[in-house]
Amino acid sequence: MILAENIQRVQERIAAACARAGRSPSEVTLVAVTKTFPPEIILRASQLGLRDFGENRVEEALAKISNLPSAFTWHLVGHLQSRKARDAVQLFDAIHSVDSVKLADKLSRICIEVGRVMPILLECNVSGEESKYGFSVATDAERAYILSEVKAILALPGVRVEGLMTVAPLVANPNQARPVFRALRELRDELAAQFPQASWPHLSMGMTDDFEVALEEGATMVRIGRAIFGVREVN
Numbered sequence: 001m002i003l004a005e006n007i008q009r010v011q012e013r014i015a016a017a018c019a020r021a022g023r024s025p026s027e028v029t030l031v032a033v034t035k036t037f038p039p040e041i042i043l044r045a046s047q048l049g050l051r052d053f054g055e056n057r058v059e060e061a062l063a064k065i066s067n068l069p070s071a072f073t074w075h076l077v078g079h080l081q082s083r084k085a086r087d088a089v090q091l092f093d094a095i096h097s098v099d100s101v102k103l104a105d106k107l108s109r110i111c112i113e114v115g116r117v118m119p120i121l122l123e124c125n126v127s128g129e130e131s132k133y134g135f136s137v138a139t140d141a142e143r144a145y146i147l148s149e150v151k152a153i154l155a156l157p158g159v160r161v162e163g164l165m166t167v168a169p170l171v172a173n174p175n176q177a178r179p180v181f182r183a184l185r186e187l188r189d190e191l192a193a194q195f196p197q198a199s200w201p202h203l204s205m206g207m208t209d210d211f212e213v214a215l216e217e218g219a220t221m222v223r224i225g226r227a228i229f230g231v232r233e234v235n
């Protein structure tokens with residue numbers, strides 16, 4: 001069964017990258033990104049030992065998550081519009097893609113209303129590409145500005161900031177993404193020093209094409225789709 005082999009291979013590659021970096025694979029959460037794949041395949045992946053799954057769109061997740069056992073941990077890894085925040089709170093266990101104070105505030109209010117606290121990551125656009133979501137952090141001025149935004153988000157009682165997330169640019173050689181991953185780690189360290197009231201454990205970075213480099217640079221969550229489930233027909 002190809003799925004079993006793919007999962008095993010990814011886990012071996014994670015272990016090897018961790019070993020190179022002197023890290024323990026137990027520090028790393030493999031988030032299997034299931035977008036475009038049906039519930040049957042997700043169920044099969046869970047039977048092969050995966051428990052953390054990621055979706056990038058609320059609508060698609062709505063149709064899938066309710067058809068699967070509630071023991072799975074669901075991560076929203078794609079952009080979230082404020083008007084879909086309520087569905088996101090209902091569906092997901094963690095949100096990796098918080099990219100504004102406004103969205104964090106909306107999530108916080110809904111979480112308070114329903115009596116929970118949502119673990120969130122702050123998505124950062126490290127490379128400065130126009131096409132990417134996330135807080136801009138490329139220039140010194142932008143980095144200064146994010147400090148005030150982080151301060152506001154940390155004051156929200158319904159969300160708990162646990163770290164940062166980024167999507168690296170598409171590059172020919174994964175090593176070219178290394179500076180992006182390193183910059184995210186450095187930003188996290190800076191924020192952790194500035195805001196010790198939060199614990200900042202997580203760096204969600206690394207996908208099929210670049211997860212080993214991300215792990216060498218400190219990723220604690222890798223979001224992997226194609227290396228597990230194969231090539232997607234659409235998006």
Ligand SMILES: *Cc1c(COP(=O)(O)O)cnc(C)c1O
Pocket residue numbers: 033035056077078167207208209223224225226227
């Ligand atoms: C699709 C997606 C992934 C997984 O991408 P692969 O290249 O298939 O591993 C990870 N993160 C986000 C935000 C995604 O949208």
